[in-house]
Amino acid sequence: MKTALTIAGSDSGGGAGIQADLKTFAAHGLFGTSAITAVTAQNTRGVVCWEALSADLVIAQIEAVAGDLGADAVKIGMLANAAIVEAVAATIQALDLPQVVVDPVMIAKGGDRLLEPDAVAAMRSELLPKAHVVTPNVPEAEVLADMTIRSIDDMREAGRRILRIGPRVVLVKGGHLEGPESVDVACSEAAAFELRRPRIVSRHTHGTGCTLSSAIAANLARGLTDREALEAARDYLDGAIRHAPGLGSGHGPLNHFWRAVY
Numbered sequence: 001m002k003t004a005l006t007i008a009g010s011d012s013g014g015g016a017g018i019q020a021d022l023k024t025f026a027a028h029g030l031f032g033t034s035a036i037t038a039v040t041a042q043n044t045r046g047v048v049c050w051e052a053l054s055a056d057l058v059i060a061q062i063e064a065v066a067g068d069l070g071a072d073a074v075k076i077g078m079l080a081n082a083a084i085v086e087a088v089a090a091t092i093q094a095l096d097l098p099q100v101v102v103d104p105v106m107i108a109k110g111g112d113r114l115l116e117p118d119a120v121a122a123m124r125s126e127l128l129p130k131a132h133v134v135t136p137n138v139p140e141a142e143v144l145a146d147m148t149i150r151s152i153d154d155m156r157e158a159g160r161r162i163l164r165i166g167p168r169v170v171l172v173k174g175g176h177l178e179g180p181e182s183v184d185v186a187c188s189e190a191a192a193f194e195l196r197r198p199r200i201v202s203r204h205t206h207g208t209g210c211t212l213s214s215a216i217a218a219n220l221a222r223g224l225t226d227r228e229a230l231e232a233a234r235d236y237l238d239g240a241i242r243h244a245p246g247l248g249s250g251h252g253p254l255n256h257f258w259r260a261v262y
Contacts, residue, residue, distance in 0.1 A: 002221045003069050004030045005097070006214065007062065007088055008077030008105075009038035009050065009114070015253030016042075016207030021075055021214040023256035027236075028218035033069055035061035037088075038080045038114075044206055044248025050114070052080035055087035062091050073099035073221035075214045076127070082119040089126035099220040102131040102167070103213035104140050120144075129166025132220065133230075135213045136162065138176040152183055152194070159187030169226050171195075171216075173209070186230055193227070195234050204244030204252035211254055212237045 006021035018034050025032030037058050040050035065071070074097045079085045092100060104123060106115040115123075120143060128134055128144075138149050144165070145158035152174070159170040174183040184195040215233035224232060236259075243258035 002030045002072045003033060004073045004075065004214075004217055004221050005033045005035065005062070005065055005071040006075045006077065007035045007037060007058070007079075008075070008210070009040050009080065010036055011207070012041050013043040013206070013248070013253070015044065015248075015251075016210045017077060020207035020210040020254070020256065021077065024211050024214035024236075025218055027256050027259075028215065028222065030072070030218050030221055031069070033065040033071070035065060037084050038078055040078075040114075044250035044252050046250065047114070050080075052084060055083040058084055059087050059091050062088070063095070066095050066097060071097055073101065073217040075217040076100065076102045076131075077210055077213070078105040078114050079119065079123070079127075080114065081116045082122040085119050085122040086126050089122075089130055092127075092130050098132075099217060100131050101133045101135065101213050101217040101220070102127060103135050103209050104128075104144065105209065106140050106143065124165055128162070131167040133169045133171060133213075133216055133226070134162060134167045135171045135173060135209065135216065137173045137209060141172045149177075151177075152185060155183075155185040156187065156192055159185055159192065163187050163189070169230075171230060173212070175205075175208070184230075184234065186227070188226065195230060197234060197238055200238060200241050202241055202244065203250070204241060204246065204254065206248070206251040206253045208237060208241065208254065211240060211256065 011017035145161040219229035240254035
């Protein structure tokens, strides 16, 4: 059985972070393992508070899992601060972990900041050059690319700028832009292409970024090409939103087991 490791924060509401990642891995037929970077108190209405773990403890979790169970792909989410960013990047390199998908989590769905400002520079210089795929949303891409994004052309330019930092593929997610379609833009050295899907009007979008990046990692672990992995992950995410269980009074969670995709 293929294995996948998620390095991310917890979600006491169960809709995002480690919980969403492990559900997504399971739905793709992978055995999921985890290294927790921060403990959060949150629900569908927002983040109440959070506390980062020590960088040493994060490293110990990664080493313990990778040294025993291995990892055919790695998904990275909330890293909280510069010390954890640097520690995770160094550990990935030391262990030569494959198929690294980075969701550069900076702000939660409800607007709460989940990455300390000084950690952004560390992410750019230490972590993104080691990534296979990076999946920023529009606000995150604006920070990483140092530009304003208002259109698909802007997304494409931001993707090219982030690509120069070092990842092999950049997927700029367009959910924050308006229009009848939700358009993501993928950029690599070989090509750029768009993932176009009808926009789903729903308040049940808690953990969409976590779910998409985990699905990409799972698909890469299963042997799909980069483009196949992105396309399949987007289809899986759309289905998880459409079949959301309707829980919570805020941004509700998805249904990660709406279908088995393996």
